[in-house]
Amino acid sequence: MENTTYITLSRQTALWRKMDVVANNIANMNTPGYKGEHMLFAEYLARSRSADSAFPDKLSYTTDFGTYRDASLGPMDNTGNPLDVAINGDGYFEVETDVGRYYTRNGRFMMDNDGMIVTTQGHPVLTTEGTPLFIAPNEKTISIARDGAVSTETGPVGRLRVVDFEDDQAMRRVQAGLYDAQDQEPQDVETVTLEQGTLEGANVQPVVEMTRLIEVHRAYETIQKLIETEGERQSRVMQTLSGVSQS
Structure with missing residues (x-):
């Protein structure tokens, strides 16, 4: 049951890092010669044998692979x-x-x-x-x-x-x-x-970076709600399996 939480946490951690990168681009949009940075993500596949299945399943995690600089010329x-x-x-x-x-x-x-x-x-x-x-x-x-x-x-x-x-x-x-x-x-x-x-000038486009920041913030909030919902679901399951009624 923890697989869902681990996967969402991997995505949330990557989004947190992406938010830092985008925020740094915005902070340097008036810095001469600054080159915008962007995130690189990778999919990490892990084998997991579920108790409900005799066949191994692959779980897909989000990995923060690193960053790269946009080398294009600024204005x-x-x-x-x-x-x-x-x-x-x-x-x-x-x-x-x-x-x-x-x-x-x-x-x-x-x-x-x-x-x-x-x-x-x-x-x-x-x-x-x-x-x-x-x-x-x-x-x-x-x-x-x-x-x-x-x-x-x-x-x-x-x-x-x-x-x-x-x-x-x-x-x-x-x-x-x-x-x-x-x-x-x-x-x-x-x-x-x-x-x-x-x-x-910096090769950062302020409007584009602000849009990215909003998108990352919304995605982060969505995943946070998913984690909270999954936590509540697991709590209800454990209460049911232990025979404890929900108060």
């Missing part, structure tokens, strides 16, 4: 800020953090007090030489070419490094739009196309 938003940079195509910017090098598509950069170009969290943005970019205090005009070359009115400064990976789905999202490469070696993107004064 391009022209900001006019010379330190806003969007990658129009594949690739990630390389940044230095306290725990190692991470990667991001969020090109909202700024200059710190030392003139170093950093992310909004203060992480240095790296060049193809593996070094940070510095702008001198007397340099006022910053130009970023489509190939990533950075220059000012006094001359070249460096070239932003844009890399890609053999399996970007294996990259782990850590925080603030940063990804851990998970021991994968970064490969320089051969043909880089950057857009200065532009930010890539």
Whole structure:
């Protein structure tokens, strides 16, 4: 009799995880470069020999297989800020953090007090030489070419490094739009196309995600009612089998 409860609980657990994923997409719909995530479900078949049947039956459970990222390009938003940079195509910017090098598509950069170009969290943005970019205090005009070359009115400064990976789905999202490469070696993107004064928006469609959230919530409530009904049914059966009348 517990089979029904176990199956519904497996589905409810998967829906809870899906609700977290959809809610995270909605929370990041204004985060530059954010890539929407989606759930992967799988059917798990388990053999069970019922007391009423001499033949083994297969029970179908819902398994939370994992998540995958939608790698499609987000909308391009022209900001006019010379330190806003969007990658129009594949690739990630390389940044230095306290725990190692991470990667991001969020090109909202700024200059710190030392003139170093950093992310909004203060992480240095790296060049193809593996070094940070510095702008001198007397340099006022910053130009970023489509190939990533950075220059000012006094001359070249460096070239932003844009890399890609053999399996970007294996990259782990850590925080603030940063990804851990998970021991994968970064490969320089051969043909880089950057857009200065532009930010890539999140590729999340708010209306679609809100609809998904409502659907998940309704499905969760339906399964909860089923679990409660099944619990009441099992209670009545046990009372009947034990000869105890229902008060």
